[in-house]
Amino acid sequence: MNNTSVYQKSREDILEIGEKYGLSLNKLENLLEPDRIVEITIPIQIGSETITFKGYRSQHSNLLGPYKGGLRFHPSVTKDEVKALSLWMTLKAAIIGVPLGGGKGGVAVDPKVLTEAQIEEISREYVRKVYDVIGHDKDIPAPDVNTNSKIMDWMTDEYIKIAEKKNPETANHKHFATFTGKGKKGLAGRIEATGFGGVSILKELSKKLKLKPSETTIAVMGFGNVGFYFAKLAEELGFQVVAVSDSKGGIVKKTADGKFLPLDIDLVYECKQEKGSLNGCYCSGGVCDTRGGQLITNEELLSLPVDILVPSALEDVINDNNMQNVKSGVIIEMANGPVSPKAHHFLTSKKTIIVPDILANSGGIAGSYLEWMQNLENKVYEKDVVLKKIDEMMIKAFDAVWNESEKAKTNLREASYLVALKKLLI
Ligand code: NAD
Numbered sequence: 001m002n003n004t005s006v007y008q009k010s011r012e013d014i015l016e017i018g019e020k021y022g023l024s025l026n027k028l029e030n031l032l033e034p035d036r037i038v039e040i041t042i043p044i045q046i047g048s049e050t051i052t053f054k055g056y057r058s059q060h061s062n063l064l065g066p067y068k069g070g071l072r073f074h075p076s077v078t079k080d081e082v083k084a085l086s087l088w089m090t091l092k093a094a095i096i097g098v099p100l101g102g103g104k105g106g107v108a109v110d111p112k113v114l115t116e117a118q119i120e121e122i123s124r125e126y127v128r129k130v131y132d133v134i135g136h137d138k139d140i141p142a143p144d145v146n147t148n149s150k151i152m153d154w155m156t157d158e159y160i161k162i163a164e165k166k167n168p169e170t171a172n173h174k175h176f177a178t179f180t181g182k183g184k185k186g187l188a189g190r191i192e193a194t195g196f197g198g199v200s201i202l203k204e205l206s207k208k209l210k211l212k213p214s215e216t217t218i219a220v221m222g223f224g225n226v227g228f229y230f231a232k233l234a235e236e237l238g239f240q241v242v243a244v245s246d247s248k249g250g251i252v253k254k255t256a257d258g259k260f261l262p263l264d265i266d267l268v269y270e271c272k273q274e275k276g277s278l279n280g281c282y283c284s285g286g287v288c289d290t291r292g293g294q295l296i297t298n299e300e301l302l303s304l305p306v307d308i309l310v311p312s313a314l315e316d317v318i319n320d321n322n323m324q325n326v327k328s329g330v331i332i333e334m335a336n337g338p339v340s341p342k343a344h345h346f347l348t349s350k351k352t353i354i355v356p357d358i359l360a361n362s363g364g365i366a367g368s369y370l371e372w373m374q375n376l377e378n379k380v381y382e383k384d385v386v387l388k389k390i391d392e393m394m395i396k397a398f399d400a401v402w403n404e405s406e407k408a409k410t411n412l413r414e415a416s417y418l419v420a421l422k423k424l425l426i
Contacts, residue, residue: 006315006337007084013341017417021408027425031090034060034083035067040129042107042122046114053109053122057130059139060086060102063424064093066137067103068368070144070181073122073151076314077106084315085336088358089365094420096362096397098369103139105130111146123151127158134159136177136376142368145224145314149183149191156182177375180368187371188383193390195229197363198310198334200394201355202234205330208402209353213238217260217306219252219328220244221298222313223268223278226334226361230310232265239308241265243301246272247313249279250301251293260306261292302326311338318343326352333357348411356413358420359401366390 011032018028040055056079059067069089082104090102107126111119133139143152156179163175176185189196206213216239220231223246231241242260243252251268253261271281279295302309302318303325311317315337318326323343331347331354333339339347339354348354367390374381397419405415 005080007080007087009341010084010087010337013344014417014421017414018421020414021418023421023425028421031061031063031421031424032087034058034086035062036133037079037083038130038133039079040126042109042125042129044118044121044125046118053107055105055107055126055129056082057105057133057139057141058082058086058103059133060104061090061424062101063090065099065101066135067139068093068100068180068365068372069103069105069142070364071105071107071126071141071147071151072144073107073109073111073119073146075108075110077108081315082106088336090424091358091417091420092362092365093369094423095358095401095416096366096369096393098365098393100140100365100369100372103141104144105141106144119151120154123154124158127155128162131159131162134178135163136174136372140177140368140372141179142364143181143225148225149181149186152179152182152186153184155179156184171378173375173378177372180371182371185375187367187374187381187386189386189390190367190371191225192229192233193367193386194226194334194361194364195231195312196233196387197366197390197394198226198230198312198332198360199233199237200363200391201360201398202230202239202308202332203237204395204398204402205332205353205355209330211307214240216240216308217242218308218310219301219304219306220310220312220334221250221301221317221338222246222311222335223250223272224312226364227310227312228265228269230312230334231263232269235262235265242306243296243304244268244278245296245298245301245313246278248277249298250296251278251281252296252301252304253293255292263293299325304328308332311335314338316340318347323347329353331355332360334361336361344413348413354411354413356416359397359412359416362397363390363394366393 085104309328312334319340
């Protein structure tokens with residue numbers, strides 16, 4: 001995976017679209033540059049050694065509201081990566097129509113080799129280092145790859161400790177609006193918001209393409225927060241989720257003569273919880289419901305002849321090297337940037353329909369927006385109200401993009417950029 005050029009590739013892609021549609025290139029160049037990128041160091045005592053990790057917060061644009069975006073803990077985190085991800089957040093907030101801007105952060109660390117106490121210390125030190133630039137009206141972080149509500153709670157707690165000393169006049173409930181994706185004072189429905197929003201898009205797209213759920217096969221790469229909920233909620237609507245994977249590989253369920261069969265997503269989840277990874281869940285002739293399943297690599301999953309491919313793990317997984325192998329007619333980008341610009345050109349020229357990340361996974365920012373509002377108003381929103389609102393926001397955004405694609409006679413990625421840029425280049 002080549003993360004160093006993710007931002008550059010994305011920038012060139014957007015400038016090309018700007019040129020094609022006669023947008024102001026000066027304004028566009030200004031918009032593409034982040035307002036600031038804060039770089040920090042996080043020294044942690046590990047045994048007798050002090051190891052220093054690099055951390056970042058990219059604040060891309062606050063034209064439409066405070067910076068908003070996730071925070072990931074992953075060894076591949078770089079300045080370039082957070083820069084690209086923060087740009088996509090700006091576009092996403094514009095598409096989904098919330099008064100927020102774009103931000104993203106990360107720490108270049110592998111949390112899987114650390115203890116919980118070390119992860120907590122990294123989380124708290126991150127907040128101490130970026131305290132001055134975050135806040136409910138400045139920049140609002142959220143969970144992303146390898147971060148979760150527990151980490152957001154540690155961060156909120158650390159933030160409140162400092163804030164109560166520095167800004168005692170600010171009401172405490174507003175401090176909770178500095179982070180979303182929290183456990184304490186979190187939003188009912190936030191955990192599934194991104195996958196749920198992706199399934200709202202799946203429903204709308206299926207109507208447009210006249211796909212019947214019971215005849216539509218789906219493969220999901222990544223079985224974390226986004227991939228799991230997408231798979232589970234798609235299954236609940238009757239779609240045939242036949243393959244899923246995590247970082248170690250995946251499983252596909254087929255008959256001996258190669259006909260795809262639906263997985264039982266709850267059972268697969270239970271098995272992953274028990275065994276630690278999906279590739280431990282193949283139980284040939286065993287009692288678990290993944291029997292009939294076969295182990296596959298992530299590359300094999302991407303080349304399965306399923307109707308819909310849903311990359312929900314990391315960026316750039318469909319690229320120059322493997323784009324020829326993709327056989328699905330539809331890709332829903334639930335991860336950020338999973339299809340490289342070159343692969344996108346190649347696949348759309350073969351009439352593959354690609355729902356871009358900035359539309360498909362914007363259920364996350366829709367949920368974050370509702371959590372932020374709930375904390376600012378010091379209220380508790382009910383889960384069914386939250387999911388209904390997210391569904392409405394996703395449908396509205398999908399319709400705007402679909403209509404723009406018909407009007408401009410272009411693909412959904414270009415149409416999404418056009419919808420967002422029209423709101424941002426004013
Ligand atoms: P997560 O950490 O919960 O899950 C990530 C999953 O991807 C795990 O199952 C992991 O095993 C798998 N994975 C990691 N490396 C892989 C590889 N090389 N090949 C295949 N699978 C691999 O993260 P998440 O929150 O589900 O985020 C996934 C993607 O969705 C990211 O691109 C993230 O930026 C994006 N996203 C997340 C949210 C959100 O609300 N969580 C919102 C918008 C976008």
